[in-house]
Amino acid sequence: MDAIQIIISLVLSFSIVLSLVQLECWSAWLSGEKLSEHMATIIEPFRIKSVEPLNFTSREERSDILKNADHNLFLVHSDHVLIDLLTDSGTSAMSAKQWAGIMVGDESYAGSPSFYRFEEATRKITGFKHVIPTHQGRAAEKIIFTLLGGKGKYFVSNTFFDTTRGNIEYSGAEAHDFLTEAGKNPGLIADFKGNMDTVALEAFIREKGAENIPMCVMTITNNSGGGQPVSMQNMKETAAICRKYGILFFIDACRFAENSYFIKLREKGYADKSVLEIAQETFSLADGCTISAKKDALVNTGGFLAMNDDAMTQEAKNLLIITEGFPTYGGLAGRDLEAIAQGLEEVLDEDYLRYRLRSIEYMGEKLSAAGIPMILPTGGHALYLDAKAFMPQIPPHEFPGVALANALYLQGGIRGVEIGSLMFGKYDADGGHVAPPMELVRLAIPRRVYTQSHIDYVCEVIIEVFQQREQYSGYRIAYESPC
Ligand SMILES: Cc1ncc(COP(=O)(O)O)c(C=O)c1O
Numbered sequence: 467m468d469a470i471q472i473i474i475s476l477v478l479s480f481s482i483v484l485s486l487v488q489l490e491c492w493s494a495w496l497s498g499e500k501l502s503e504h505m506a507t508i509i510e511p512f513r514i515k516s517v518e519p520l521n522f523t524s525r526e527e528r529s530d531i532l533k534n535a536d537h538n539l540f541l542v543h544s545d546h547v548l549i550d551l552l553t554d555s556g557t558s559a560m561s562a563k564q565w566a567g568i569m570v571g572d573e574s575y576a577g578s579p580s581f582y583r584f585e586e587a588t589r590k591i592t593g594f595k596h597v598i599p600t601h602q603g604r605a606a607e608k609i610i611f612t613l614l615g616g617k618g619k620y621f622v623s624n625t626f627f628d629t630t631r632g633n634i635e636y637s638g639a640e641a642h643d644f645l646t647e648a649g650k651n652p653g654l655i656a657d658f659k660g661n662m663d664t665v666a667l668e669a670f671i672r673e674k675g676a677e678n679i680p681m682c683v684m685t686i687t688n689n690s691g692g693g694q695p696v697s698m699q700n701m702k703e704t705a706a707i708c709r710k711y712g713i714l715f716f717i718d719a720c721r722f723a724e725n726s727y728f729i730k731l732r733e734k735g736y737a738d739k740s741v742l743e744i745a746q747e748t749f750s751l752a753d754g755c756t757i758s759a760k761k762d763a764l765v766n767t768g769g770f771l772a773m774n775d776d777a778m779t780q781e782a783k784n785l786l787i788i789t790e791g792f793p794t795y796g797g798l799a800g801r802d803l804e805a806i807a808q809g810l811e812e813v814l815d816e817d818y819l820r821y822r823l824r825s826i827e828y829m830g831e832k833l834s835a836a837g838i839p840m841i842l843p844t845g846g847h848a849l850y851l852d853a854k855a856f857m858p859q860i861p862p863h864e865f866p867g868v869a870l871a872n873a874l875y876l877q878g879g880i881r882g883v884e885i886g887s888l889m890f891g892k893y894d895a896d897g898g899h900v901a902p903p904m905e906l907v908r909l910a911i912p913r914r915v916y917t918q919s920h921i922d923y924v925c926e927v928i929i930e931v932f933q934q935r936e937q938y939s940g941y942r943i944a945y946e947s948p949c
Contacts, residue, residue, distance in 0.1 A: 693845020
């Protein structure tokens with residue numbers, strides 16, 4: 467054998483080895499298993515093409531920043547925040563395809579093809595006949611509650627989000643929550659802590675009279691209740707009660723994809739259904755929905771109102787024109803409609819949802835192992851620290867949640883939001899403090915923005931603050947806006 471023959475036979479045997487490796491991979495693919503499915507580490511199902519720098523500050527600088535902001539984290543400039551967990555709303559990283567959609571968005575005042583793409587994407591998931599784009603979720607709420615609200619009316623929900631409640635109360639009507647008992651117990655591990663208490667709901671309908679209750683709203687996932695999911699069974703039971711009494715059943719569907727994936731993971735009979743099928747079944751139970759696209763549509767602005775009723779849609783469009791814009795763009799630009807259409811497709815990707823729910827669960831597991839008190843199980847979009855148990859030396863009227871949120875910023879430049887006595891506390895007739903049931907700090911995780919090492923860093927900071935928790939003291943309100 468001469469040198470050329472030796473080289474040829476080496477190349478041939480190398481190719482045979484390579485093709486065998488490929489055969490190994492193909493056999494996994496043919497068996498239906500994705501190559502990474504057996505691995506314990508669930509990775510971010512994307513790679514990064516465009517980056518934004520994070521700004522580091524020293525502890526001394528952060529101490530001055532807090533003083534200058536009067537210890538109100540909403541007044542801190544975001545370029546002084548290292549990891550911003552203030553909200554998951556409007557903070558998603560858009561994909562290359564969404565940015566491409568931004569470039570092809572058609573800005574015609576009427577009849578833009580971008581609207582029709584948006585309409586098709588929303589119809590495919592929700593099945594509703596009419597869809598009306600708005601600049602964000604609360605604009606859709608404003609329209610529907612202006613139409614249906616008013617003095618003497620009652621609206622019911624598992625838990626109203628605060629803008630929804632605000633729009634109802636602004637119309638003169640009352641908003642009532644019927645959260646299941648399990649949802650009120652932060653430490654209780656249960657699958658669907660966002661559910662409606664259907665017994666209490668029906669009793670309320672009988673007491674007030676169905677004719678005074680225009681609508682029931684199911685919030686999925688239940689944001690104010692800790693991002694906890696609602697089961698399909700509970701939605702079916704609630705929809706049946708609404709049908710029985712002739713009450714409209716709407717879904718506040720900001721996080722419909724996260725809720726659908728929880729159903730797939732946790733509810734009997736749904737493991738083999740796709741998230742799209744579960745979402746379609748969810749919406750098929752309802753008469754309509756309001757959505758803030760800033761969550762599960764993976765965009766930075768937008769929302770919509772969708773429903774089947776022709777007459778109510780016409781009235782809603784009349785209001786839309788004087789508040790938001792013409793019905794084929796609402797409060798949005800054509801480019802925003804393109805990005806929403808694309809985002810609605812991407813959010814149903816189960817690799818994405820698996821990573822999304824896992825990243826919050828992972829954070830919960832790490833913190834629980836260190837003894838950090840929080841709402842359990844972790845929800846779909848945020849982790850809620852139990853500030854009362856974290857800093858028991860601070861009484862509710864001295865705002866333990868504010869103390870904890872300030873401590874996390876001072877220690878590591880992390881921004882969360884207090885959900886407790888500052889946000890929901892009230893004064894009694896003598897000016898005394900009436901505390902809400904829980905003192906929480908919400909750490910909301912923006913979609914596709916931070917990686918596992920960012921989450922590890924956040925856990926490290928929380929654990930450090932926990933180890934020094936005795937050194938923190940409370941706050942008092944120095945100035946309060948009169949309204
Ligand atoms: C459950 C729920 N409903 C409604 C809204 C309001 O949406 P937007 O902020 O787009 O007005 C939010 C926002 O966080 C929400 O979480």
